[in-house]
Amino acid sequence: MFCCGVMWKSGGEDLQGFYPVRPECQSDVPRTRFKSRAGKTLSARRWHAAFTEDGHLDIVRVLRRIQRGGVHPSIKGAVWEFLVGCYDPNSTFEERNRLRSQRREQYDAWKEECQKMVPVIGSGRLITLSVVSENGQPIEDSSSENQGWLVKTAISDQRVLQWMLSLHQIGLDVVRTDRYLSFYEREDNQARLWDVLAVYTWLNPDIGYVQGMNDICSPMIILLENEADAFWCFERTMRRLRENFRATTTSMGVQTQLGVLSQIIRTVDPRLHQHLEELDGGEYLFAIRMLMVLFRREFSFMDALYLWEMMWAMEYNPNMFASYEEPENRNGNVAETDPKVLKQCGKFERKYMKSGVHSHSDQHSTLAVFVVASVLETKNKRLLKEAKGLDDVVQILGDIAGNLDAKKACREALRIHEKFLRKSKKQ
CATH class of the missing domain: 1.10.8.270 (putative rabgap domain of human tbc1 domain family member 14 like domains)
Structure with missing residues (x-):
């Protein structure tokens, strides 16, 4: 059937x-x-x-x-x-x-x-x-x-x-x-x-x-x-x-998310960011594909679907449906800090809202960006030790195809997100 x-x-x-x-x-x-x-x-x-x-x-x-x-x-x-x-x-x-x-x-x-x-x-x-x-x-x-x-x-x-x-x-x-x-x-x-x-x-x-x-x-x-x-x-x-x-003649929209990724790595792992900058990789263009097609090349078909639903569940906000149906009321009619709304949100969205921001008000600070950050963090040692140029960075990240665990990647992304919010507040 x-x-x-x-x-x-x-x-x-x-x-x-x-x-x-x-x-x-x-x-x-x-x-x-x-x-x-x-x-x-x-x-x-x-x-x-x-x-x-x-x-x-x-x-x-x-x-x-x-x-x-x-x-x-x-x-x-x-x-x-x-x-x-x-x-x-x-x-x-x-x-x-x-x-x-x-x-x-x-x-x-x-x-x-x-x-x-x-x-x-x-x-x-x-x-x-x-x-x-x-x-x-x-x-x-x-x-x-x-x-x-x-x-x-x-x-x-x-x-x-x-x-x-x-x-x-x-x-x-x-x-x-x-x-x-x-x-x-x-x-x-x-x-x-x-x-x-x-x-x-x-x-x-x-x-x-x-x-x-x-x-x-x-x-x-x-x-x-x-x-x-x-x-x-x-x-x-x-x-x-x-x-x-x-896209315009000079840029792709995804570059805004790459800028956020750069800010995240600079905050949570300044040594790795410095190393990538020295390799002329500070714009993180090597991560374009991961963000554009949401890791379809890095995971098997079933694992990519698993990752997507994990991310969407973590980013879920009950006001999302109302904002889609009535664009003029994009913030919804319910206060974002309403305990009932908070309870119905996914883990990632809830933490954002508690910090005074909510991820859907900034479409560039999505969980996917933190998942990319988590991938970079898992390859931290190899990138610092073996990457002598951007080709090496691409090759090291290419090795992750088929070897990523979606649940671990999301768990690590949440950890980095928390660390990022904590350090950003101090700064």
């Missing part, structure tokens, strides 16, 4: 069975450390028991369990929708069903709008070749099966043109995304990822499409069987990450 778009295996003994790997890729995939642990991991039984009869969710109970041992693969999609702010835990089953229906209709309308411009969208296929030239002229491709599906007339509208120019790049990235997973052997699954990214790019011309968004979106496509649900989960996730992808 299938659940949340992934294979169900009773008992959860073979968790890798939820995200089967193509046989020829087995040797190239980082080993998975995540194990479902009774009494720690949020199980399907515990998840369903956390709802009242009419559908209110005991989010405190859920967060506590996730922070201890992650989420069982059979329920990841449903849990993630709450973690990223798609649904308010205080809503009922009926309210959520109504909202889900509205969102599905809205996504279908946006997709239809895109389909009128490029008919291949929604066809179960995708494109990897340009459909228009930079001056807006249609590009003929007589050898392609896509002939007749593409653009027929010259494009003069700049927003439409910029969007169309991005479609083949999205396609090229999609066919390379998580190719070792059996899920993407089917072109219609690749097409679902392409459709969601194409629609998102159309709706967000200020950001457009940037390589790496495919890595963020892919798990949602795999976990959530309905494409519209996957889109909204991705859209909510991108609200946290979109500034990382904002």
Whole structure:
């Protein structure tokens, strides 16, 4: 049977069975450390028991369990929708069903709008070749099966043109995304990822499409069987990450987070920061990939998902849903220091709020930055002893792929966060 778009295996003994790997890729995939642990991991039984009869969710109970041992693969999609702010835990089953229906209709309308411009969208296929030239002229491709599906007339509208120019790049990235997973052997699954990214790019011309968004979106496509649900989960996730992808001719948005990382290491480990500065690595550009795609390259697929849900649970704030639905009330209607609100927050968010700041008011001080700091700290001795140049730094950090423990990384990140807050207060 299938659940949340992934294979169900009773008992959860073979968790890798939820995200089967193509046989020829087995040797190239980082080993998975995540194990479902009774009494720690949020199980399907515990998840369903956390709802009242009419559908209110005991989010405190859920967060506590996730922070201890992650989420069982059979329920990841449903849990993630709450973690990223798609649904308010205080809503009922009926309210959520109504909202889900509205969102599905809205996504279908946006997709239809895109389909009128490029008919291949929604066809179960995708494109990897340009459909228009930079001056807006249609590009003929007589050898392609896509002939007749593409653009027929010259494009003069700049927003439409910029969007169309991005479609083949999205396609090229999609066919390379998580190719070792059996899920993407089917072109219609690749097409679902392409459709969601194409629609998102159309709706967000200020950001457009940037390589790496495919890595963020892919798990949602795999976990959530309905494409519209996957889109909204991705859209909510991108609200946290979109500034990382904002680019100008001279800088990337992620550089702001790199600046925060520099400040953290300078504060908690001045010797390491000094050493990196001497190697011309004081801008921490070697950490761009970790922050842009949230460690997708440093962890196996399952471990990356485990890390994400651990971070989201630790950063959770109950006012997040209200602020997403009503942007003009981004701070919510409830005082951030309200004990009831504090109790419902994740560990990381709670400590921030107690310190007089709250992490969602500064999107650059996310837990992910402290996780990168924790990675640097675990490699402290090697970096100080062996790194004679930036290439050495990159190589030493490259060795962590497949060898990182998500729970330990988060635990260490919280320790560094506490140390950083303590030292910053003194300074």
